[in-house]
Amino acid sequence: MSRISDLAAHCIRCGFCLESCPTFLVSGKETESPRGRIYLIRNAEEGNLSWTEDVRPHLDACLGCRACQTACPSGVEYGQLLELAREQIETRKSDRPKSALLGLMSNPSLLRLSLHVPGKRVPGLVSRVLSGQKPEADLPRPQPASGWAPLDESLLPPIASEVYLLNGCAMQVLFPRVHEATNRLLRRVGIAVRSTGNTCCGALHGHNGHLAEGAKMAKKLAAEIEPGIPLVTDSAGCGSFLKEEASRPVFDIAEFLSHNGLGNLLAGSAGLERTITYHDACHLVHGQGIRSFPRELLQAIPGVKYVELPEADMCCGSAGIYNITQPSMARQLLERKWQNVESTGAEVVASGNPGCHAWIEQASREHGAAVEVLHTVELLESSFSGLPQKTMHARTA
Numbered sequence: 001m002s003r004i005s006d007l008a009a010h011c012i013r014c015g016f017c018l019e020s021c022p023t024f025l026v027s028g029k030e031t032e033s034p035r036g037r038i039y040l041i042r043n044a045e046e047g048n049l050s051w052t053e054d055v056r057p058h059l060d061a062c063l064g065c066r067a068c069q070t071a072c073p074s075g076v077e078y079g080q081l082l083e084l085a086r087e088q089i090e091t092r093k094s095d096r097p098k099s100a101l102l103g104l105m106s107n108p109s110l111l112r113l114s115l116h117v118p119g120k121r122v123p124g125l126v127s128r129v130l131s132g133q134k135p136e137a138d139l140p141r142p143q144p145a146s147g148w149a150p151l152d153e154s155l156l157p158p159i160a161s162e163v164y165l166l167n168g169c170a171m172q173v174l175f176p177r178v179h180e181a182t183n184r185l186l187r188r189v190g191i192a193v194r195s196t197g198n199t200c201c202g203a204l205h206g207h208n209g210h211l212a213e214g215a216k217m218a219k220k221l222a223a224e225i226e227p228g229i230p231l232v233t234d235s236a237g238c239g240s241f242l243k244e245e246a247s248r249p250v251f252d253i254a255e256f257l258s259h260n261g262l263g264n265l266l267a268g269s270a271g272l273e274r275t276i277t278y279h280d281a282c283h284l285v286h287g288q289g290i291r292s293f294p295r296e297l298l299q300a301i302p303g304v305k306y307v308e309l310p311e312a313d314m315c316c317g318s319a320g321i322y323n324i325t326q327p328s329m330a331r332q333l334l335e336r337k338w339q340n341v342e343s344t345g346a347e348v349v350a351s352g353n354p355g356c357h358a359w360i361e362q363a364s365r366e367h368g369a370a371v372e373v374l375h376t377v378e379l380l381e382s383s384f385s386g387l388p389q390k391t392m393h394a395r396t397a
């Protein structure tokens with residue numbers, strides 16, 4: 001039995017996953033549900049359906065959010081099944097525009113160049129080539145500087161150990177302030193930080209069915225850094241992929257800081273008088289099973305009023321490059337997410353992934369920019385150093 005058939009055979013078609021699937025909830029269609037997609041994959045693998053004609057549109061429309069995997073009582077490893085099925089499709093007929101987009105997004109130099117593309121939103125022509133639809137996502141923009149004063153080394157604990165922080169591709173270009181907050185928090189708990197270079201971890205490729213390319217990139221990254229030193233990431237998608245690929249301990253930053261005493265340290269920090277809420281990035285909650293660490297840390301900030309977000313673990317529609325390749329569905333999910341955020345009355349919404357961060361922040365701008373969107377670590381560091389000077393980063397032209 002092939003690996004795909006083996007994985008698909010675990011599905012007993014009970015339908016317990018349906019109500020967890022964002023694309024099923026929005027469309028109401030079985031073919032846009034996990035059960036329907038598994039049925040299509042199984043039939044393509046058995047030669048009854050065409051991978052490229054019959055199956056591709058429904059797998060392209062899948063967010064890869066893995067909410068179905070969390071909900072499934074039968075233990076179907078949907079994430080892995082999806083990636084293998086996407087590989088089958090890609091091998092038969094490559095989606096060249098999507099491959100080019102993956103190449104751009106995973107290359108920091110090209111990504112930096114793309115910041116000079118004029119306009120506010122992804123160009124209409126590019127969107128039509130990639131999706132056949134009008135664009136919904138704004139062009140990316142790097143975060144402004146934090147304005148935080150340098151740490152006073154005399155007040156910090158001695159260095160006890162060291163980790164690598166994944167520099168990444170989009171993270172280093174678009175979210176330098178998140179990395180800054182991560183570095184500061186790690187130092188506060190006595191950890192020295194080494195940065196990886198410019199090599200992308202391969203997550204975007206892997207999640208989109210370019211499995212060989214993704215694995216090659218992960219291997220290159222591993223070869224560039226010293227063995228045995230743990231790797232920490234502040235990007236949920238990268239962490240989820242590297243936990244499957246890397247042969248060293250890999251930690252999400254919230255998980256790592258929780259294990260290393262940040263909760264106790266926060267109790268003695270200045271704190272923040274803010275109402276906050278938290279959005280679960282799919283690759284953190286469904287990909288890595290991390291739900292409580294970020295919540296516990298955020299609630300440990302003195303003065304914070306924490307409000308739980310309705311449907312917190314439902315995908316916001318960003319999903320890697322999904323809001324560029326499937327803009328219409330992504331927009332519907334963003335509006336649903338935003339209504340939930342507004343219902344909490346929160347002044348700040350936190351999350352642990354760059355895609356969610358940029359996409360939810362776009363919704364905030366579109367709805368008057370009254371709600372700040374921050375990475376969990378930015379909010380945690382703000383408890384010691386105050387909120388960053390200017391948190392909104394948007395193209396205005």
Ligand code: SF4
Nearest residue numbers: 011012014015017072
């Ligand atoms: S919950 Fe699991 S077993 Fe049931 S239909 Fe969904 S994927 Fe199949």
Ligand code: SF4
Nearest residue numbers: 021062063065066068
């Ligand atoms: S990964 Fe997400 S969008 Fe895809 S089938 Fe599962 S729940 Fe639905």
